[in-house]
Amino acid sequence: MLDFDPLYSTAQIGAIGQFIDKHYALAGPIHCRMLHRGLNDVYLVVGSDGERYVFRLSHHRARGRADVKTETAFLTHLSQAGVPVAAPIPTRNGALFLQGHAPEGLREGVLFRAIDGRGINAADAGDASANGRTLALMHNAAQTFSPDGALYRLDLEHLLHRPLTRICDSGIVEDADVLRDLADIATRTGKAIEAFDTLTWTYCHGDCHGFNARINDAGEAVFFDFDDSGPGYLAYDLSVFLWAKVSFGRKLTGMWEAFIDGYRAVRPITPQDFEAAHRFVIVRHFWLMGEYASRAQEWGSEAVGWIAREANFLKTWETDQFVDRLF
Incomplete structure (x- = not known):
């Protein structure tokens, strides 16, 4: 039998929920669903208190691994400066990003609070x-x-x-x-x-x-x-x-x-x-x-x-x- 190395795997929703529940202090039980699969995998996460979050699982890209360390530091800096951005949510131990094992290797995850408001009108x-x-x-x-x-x-x-x-x-x-x-x-x-x-x-x-x-x-x-x-x-x-x-x-x-x-x-x-x-x-x-x-x-x-x-x-x-x- 020939073994095929995976290029890109898609995690089961249940596994994403367990990962988030383990590392983040959200009101449980939480509900997850995938929003988008593309350059990254993006999930909507809803706590039992109705609070909404977005979890992004980075993809392996030609440029190399995701620079989540600099990204989350910059977002925190912007949020503290009063710039309207979706700032990262810290884990139970205060980290702003995590790594999880996928068949193709380590992938980086970041949780954000979902942004209220309406979508953009391209012609407005x-x-x-x-x-x-x-x-x-x-x-x-x-x-x-x-x-x-x-x-x-x-x-x-x-x-x-x-x-x-x-x-x-x-x-x-x-x-x-x-x-x-x-x-x-x-x-x-x-x-x-x-x-x-x-x-x-x-x-x-x-x-x-x-x-x-x-x-x-x-x-x-x-x-x-x-x-x-x-x-x-x-x-x-x-x-x-x-x-x-x-x-x-x-x-x-x-x-x-x-x-x-x-x-x-x-x-x-x-x-x-x-x-x-x-x-x-x-x-x-x-x-x-x-x-x-x-x-x-x-x-x-x-x-x-x-x-x-x-x-x-x-x-x-x-x-x-x-x-x-x-x-």
């Missing part, structure tokens, strides 16, 4: 502005945070060059001309960003596309999902929102303007950071393609085949932004 300028304000508050607070020991830097190697390598190695893109186009775009983009000499470096959310938040009763955007956070380019952190409004055929640039207005109401943006954010839209798209390419063995080539069609979007963005200057 008020919601876009609220996202901008919270990101600015976060960047202000980041000035007094020291990410010592952070596992990842959100630099061009992490966001652009390694993702391109994953795309090429995955075999998803079979057309040599498309691969050459992608490599050329990545080279041009990297050189253009490196030509900026005064880009701001900060601690980034890393995934502020507008939907990793809920709007509370005070109208604030409460941020969650800092799994891709780390020290990096402030321009990249801004660009993720713009990318979300223009990628995959979307035409919501008005929301980008509202987002920037909200950000600037709290914190200024240097001209170079703002200009570079438009370049980083391409970087963000490469990052996403690289993430999906690295999961081809798990999700299947058909689920990630869209990567082979994305060179046209990137070339069009280059032409519109850096030749005709739409913005």
Whole structure:
């Protein structure tokens, strides 16, 4: 009989509940159900007192293991600074994260209190502005945070060059001309960003596309999902929102303007950071393609085949932004 090593296992709900009950002082018995299975496994946890929590079990990713130590330290820092975020819940012994054994190896778990409020409306300028304000508050607070020991830097190697390598190695893109186009775009983009000499470096959310938040009763955007956070380019952190409004055929640039207005109401943006954010839209798209390419063995080539069609979007963005200057 041939033994197959697991690439990715899904824990039974009962096992997740037992794990949480063992390590956290929640009002029991607790009830769990899976919310999402993807880059991570996310569960809703409800205590007998009605309190709601979210438990995230990190996945093994191409970048390496989850940097939950730095992530949870940053979230605690933000919460203490009054920035609206979903802060981690400590275990019975005060730890902010745990590790559990899965067939494929150790996986990291973090429990958060569920955020009250409503979901984000992608076409609502008020919601876009609220996202901008919270990101600015976060960047202000980041000035007094020291990410010592952070596992990842959100630099061009992490966001652009390694993702391109994953795309090429995955075999998803079979057309040599498309691969050459992608490599050329990545080279041009990297050189253009490196030509900026005064880009701001900060601690980034890393995934502020507008939907990793809920709007509370005070109208604030409460941020969650800092799994891709780390020290990096402030321009990249801004660009993720713009990318979300223009990628995959979307035409919501008005929301980008509202987002920037909200950000600037709290914190200024240097001209170079703002200009570079438009370049980083391409970087963000490469990052996403690289993430999906690295999961081809798990999700299947058909689920990630869209990567082979994305060179046209990137070339069009280059032409519109850096030749005709739409913005």
